[in-house]
Amino acid sequence: MDLRQLKQFVAVAETSSFSRAAERLFMAQPPLSVAIRKLEEELGTPLFERTARGVRLTAPGEAALQAARKCLQNAEEVSTAARASATGEAGRLRIGFIGSVTFGLLPRLIQAFAKRHPQVKLALREGTNLELLSLVENGELDVGFVRVPTARPENVRFQLIQTDVFCAALPRGHALAKHKQVALHDLADCPLIGYTPSRVGGLQAAVSHLFARAGISPYIAQEAVQVQTVVGLVDSGLGVALVPSVNASHASGRVVFRPISDLPPDASIGISLAYHALAETAVTQRFRESIEAPAEKAPGAGGGNGQAK
Known part of the structure; x- marks a missing residue:
């Protein structure tokens, strides 16, 4: 049996009529009758009792209806999950980060992304620049928040997040x-x-x-x-x-x-998002797009507020 047969069976069961079920399915009645007969033969039991006023489910048909509905629902969930993963609306995102970003940048970005994409499961891992770049390069992390300037491994790209x-x-x-x-x-x-x-x-x-x-x-x-x-x-x-x-x-x-009063104008540092250019998933793209706004300047950068608070 296949999903098409199950849909046909459910349509006949819900309408108690081959003709009305055929109309719902946009098909002719004879092919529908043949399909149900083949399904009954495959299952080895009649699913409907034919009456002058239409059809009604047998006891095996009642049991089969519940299972068929559940099967069709599961199939739809599979389809929905696949589409969501393909578009980056669902799936898993493995994020690496250095300790410094835990003070505000990472929580803010993660919370905003999780709110917009609740079906994406996040896995977080702390490490050093060296560790995170290696994990991104090897495909063990999808993205990594790293301190720049730093080395740029082959096939790893940087997206500047904060200066x-x-x-x-x-x-x-x-x-x-x-x-x-x-x-x-x-x-x-x-x-x-x-x-x-x-x-x-x-x-x-x-x-x-x-x-x-x-x-x-x-x-x-x-x-x-x-x-x-x-x-x-x-x-x-x-x-x-x-x-x-x-x-x-x-x-x-x-x-x-x-x-520092005499910092050279080009002596900037910052935080970048590292990702693998050749192994980027739809979820990774969604995450990068969510933080594609112009790179922000760190609070107090260049000015200093005197002392810690």
Whole structure:
């Protein structure tokens, strides 16, 4: 049997008439009668009793009607699910992210997307730039929020989401904390909390390049992978650091942030969405389209609001 036969059977059962069922199905009555007879032969039992006033279901026909309706409903659900997946309205989206985006950017984008696409199941995974780029390149993640500038693996594309600049993170009692802004040379003799080097670049490469352009060789007192850890080490009084200004509003009151007065105009950093150009699903496209508005500037970028709140 096939779905067409089940639809024909349900139509006859609901109308109690071959002629009315044929009209509903936009077909002639004789082929409909033949189709039902073949279905009965296949099942090995009569489904209808023929009467002078039409037809009525037999006991096996009553049981078959319930199963047929359920089967047709399931078939429609399969079709609906397939269409939804093909258009990106349903499915699964595997999202990787660095820790910094959890402070506002990621929750806002995720909530907005989930509200518009409730049938898409989200799977989130935190990692470093190196880890996320590798997972996107290998097809284990659909998208990854990464810090830029960074290396660009083959077939991985970037969509800029947020632009930002470095600011200086200082212990509250530090001598430079009383200034409204600081210069890079002001930090030359301060112990610096740096970032762990990565073969894909990232913040460590950006900070090193910035100091090199200024002719400064800073003393690296400690290194850490994540921005939150770097700020925590500043909080502990172990040194000063350059951090993305977006992090200024998410640290303890024992750390103050000051804009850097002599940042080169092209010394910008930011957050990009990494995705595989050759393995992009419809759901991935939907997600990228949902954040395709012009790249936003991080709160406080370039200005600095003085101290953490």
